[in-house]
Amino acid sequence: MKGIGIATAAAGLGCTFPILRVLASSNVASHAQGEASSRQMGMVVDIKKCFDENVRRACARACHEEHNVPDMPDPAEEIKWIWSESYEHVFPDQAHARTADMYKDKPVLVLCNQCTSPACAKVCITGATFKRESDGIVMIDMHRCVGCRFCIAACPYGARSFNFRDPRPVLEEMGTLREDYPSRVKGAVEKCTFCVERLREGREPACVEAVKQVPGGEGALTFGDLSDPDSDVSRLLREKHTICRRISLGFGPNVFYIA
Template sequence: MKIERREFLKLAGLSAIFGLGGTAIAASVQQTPSYIPDPKELTGKRWALVINMDKFKTDADVKRVIEVCHTKHNVPNIPNPKQEVKWIFTEMMENVFPEQQDKYLTEHYKHMPFLTLCNHCANPPCVRVCPTQATFKRKSDGIVMMDMHRCIGCRFCMAGCPYGARSLNWIDPRPYLDPKKINPEFPTRMKGVVEKCTLCYELIAVGKIPACAEASNGAIVFGDLEDPKSEVRKVLAETYTIRRKPELGTRPSVYYVIGGMKDAGKGA
């Protein structure tokens, strides 16, 4: 694209020299409007999520969150678990936090399914290892993005991610989309590229919060980690939270509330 534009400018320059009205063309090129963000766009320096699994009343509530995300982003439903593509999914607490494994851990948490997704790390190893910058951290708000048109499918990022958050399209994903539910607003993918949660950047751009937080009835809180007045900071100040594998220095932006249920002691 860049080359084409450069060629065009060269042509415009040449025609200007020959007095063929090139100046007018060049002027119109300069006037090409640049991207104007939606005035409703949410702005933050480092977006984060705080997940409180205790606030999910039933398994159906958890499933709904996954369903909403996967439908909105045209994530295929591939039955073979080895070739699954998933952006947000559940694993037992002892698998999400393997270093916390303890046979005496309260049953309430031990086998509780925990939602897990891309942690949008402040120091993301996937970005570091990517040989084409197809995955990159957005400077403005810290979202770890995916350019699926640039990805060569080398899967270095999948090896690099310590959270199992990334999926390769081992096969063409399109036959595994429900034709009735395809979201025309979001691109579908082709085989051979890696994908993952991109924190609903497309919703943030029009002033909406990520779909999982929206569908969670308050169990997932979204906000700017660097804004002391944000809702996530309020939760972090008031409750005990943990992050996945913080010892690796990745600085995840997804927090989990532990013991957040006011009457957890009585209930469990």
Template sequence: MDDTRRKFLKKAGYASLGISCALPLLDAKLLAMSEETGTHEAAAKKQLAMVIDIKKCQNKQLVDAAANACHTVHNVPTITDAKGNINKEEEVKWIWTEKFANTFPEQVHARLERSILDEDVVVLCNHCSRPPCVRVCPTQATWKRDTDGIVMMDMHRCIGCRYCMAACPYGARSFNWNEPRKFLEKGRGIVGEYPTRTKGVVEKCTFCADRLSDGLEPACVEAANKVPGGKDALVFGDLSDPNSKVNLILNKKHTICRKVGLGTGPNIYYII
């Protein structure tokens, strides 16, 4: 028995030797990864982004118009309970508002003006440069599109494990706890071409990938611009293009992002 144990330990020794030989390779890979995510390369790659003007978005009519446009175009149901009230626990939403304090917890201090704390801030998927949801998804049902940096979502591949919801630091993902079509039929009905979902899958904002391919702007941006005083409240564009509208604003105005400390590289910018 002792003999076999010695043999085992010997083999284990060889194995660890093998692993330590492989470590330099791993090192090289990690180095490559860190370079990949560096700022230089990111700038060259196409990355769609949005700049949101928080002050302009204090107009409730504008925000409602944007959210309505999005949710109508994408057949996002309004989930209600038996009494017809909004079921907050099972809500599905792609774009909505949160209080400033909840959106930017790191920017809040005890002396911050009350009116700012209570400001409603438009929130949606950040289409992160290093999205945690993509990293954790076991089926690649959510992935980062190379061509424009959109974090895409395939509701037909999603198995509904909700790992992405645990991983997303922004609460941007919704799960269909219930049969969504049931609520669509009760509400505004099924509109247009966008496919409805089945129960048991996760969904979120896709930057209107479908509309973009038709040469249109995202539905929320289009709707917000139509509201009086809503011009440029939501601005959409490509970060890799130095002359894009988003870059022109980013170069001029003081903007912030949500939870930058986590390293996810959010691509929704806020003018404070």
């Protein structure tokens, strides 16, 4: 009887043993950071090529028309998947007092970074936002999103937008409502998905396809599988010097910039 008591006490202590906890959490950590076996899609943006307004406008238009993203009349209710911000805002840890004129106040194309360990997925209270294992894309299950906006507060890149009102009347007014892609409802959060619906069909994201049509836009955006060493993005990342947005925060962005 006494022996059993000691055994159960030991088992109880074992559960709180630090080594066991470390083992358990290391499993979780490797999961969150993307194991070698799982794929991770990524993008390389050439900042200089995107200085051209036509290039930036072409990809934003292609994306927003493809995904039923409305052009909200009130800027406070703006919804954006891919857009431009000044160099200082995009790279606050790169810009300094003597930033070259070439980059000073220049617009840089920004989109969701599809982070390796995304803050938005960690704070999501319903599990609506998650990191998908099959391609490393940070997805939103719209059926689960309750619109708490924790993810908007958590994302350091401002990549998420909230639907303050039903977007469909605005889309209908604009005449850009696409019937084969779902729009969103009031109270849902949305962001760039790396065009999962296109990837499923073996096509490139809409923005990447759009910049190729613009003169001078070839190579402005390169998309591919980061876990495949022979992909275009992997080759570019090996050859060129690239920077990432706010890398010190440790979320592991997967959109890279050639400065």
